[in-house]
Amino acid sequence: MSATSNKIARRPLVADLLARRGGALIVCGLGSPTWDTFAAGDSAEYLYSWGGMGLAVPTALGVALAQPARRVVCITGDGEMLMGIGTLGVVADQAPANLGILVLDNESFGETGRQRGLTASRADIAAIARGFGIARTFTVTEQGAAAELADFLFKAPGPVLAVAKIALSDDPWALPEKDGAAIAYRFREALGV
């Protein structure tokens, strides 16, 4: 899979998905997944991130374990996912039925200058997830799969992991609140905890 084969535009995909999220809580990885989510419209049910690379899925797992009646979906990137890849083993072991993971895979370190990432050649995050024991995975390479992908992420019995092969793109900055306490306390208030 070469970078040029990626066709999916990330912002429209994330916006399409979020429009179909129902009551799902969204936990974002740092950088572009946070910008994409905020660009689609702000919500107290979105947990934005500006740091802690490798911790998006663990954070989402913690929320999912504490809120078993709510669907929780983590939206992150390929570099962030690979930095904490062992977490997929923890997710498979805990097997939260309410957790979905979406990896926006542009095969690059997009935030730092588009340096080539490890999924650009051979690493396949969906295959790694299956190897850890997350049986349900879904890889999309074409725009237009948003409805099917949304059903998978927001409704299929978890844990599930999807990889969307996205294009490198120049999107306008869309920066949410960066005070973590403001993000966290708003999120908790929305949950009533």
Place this chain on the structure above:
Amino acid sequence: MSGIHDWSGDVLNALRARGIATVCTVPDGGLTRLLRMVEAEPGMRLVTLSTEPEGIGIATGCWLGGGRAVLAMQSSGVGNCINALGLPAAFRAPCLMLVTMRGQWGEFNPWQVPMGQGTRPALEAVGVKCFPVDRAEEVGETFAAAADLAFHSRVSTAVLVSQRIVGAKGFGQK
């Protein structure tokens, strides 16, 4: 355990009393008894990690969702957690850690010494309040105090259980 104070039981009681129902861990020999008790405890969840910083994320997410968790690990695992500790700090979320020490009191393995000696300075460098304990009788009350400071004042705290309590692993050598 005969003749030795059961600090693991004291920690379990402190967990129960505070509704700390999730215990994340990369296991350590010194944690064996506590982890077995947690596994056997109705209503508690043991989360086995692949690496310690995952526990920082899970504990933070758990609190964001209205729950309470603790990360239990060996001192060597603390070194893996340093950047991750920025997450609860940024969210102004509590993060409670129980650390069994190596590289400290009668250590046999030189590979454990640098991180063991660096555990407290490294934690304090990223703002974690440290509570070292070197008497088994004091682990329970210290853990309870560190938990209350973490969850009420929403800071990161670590109880450092001395190798003097957990014992140095001798690898069959004198």
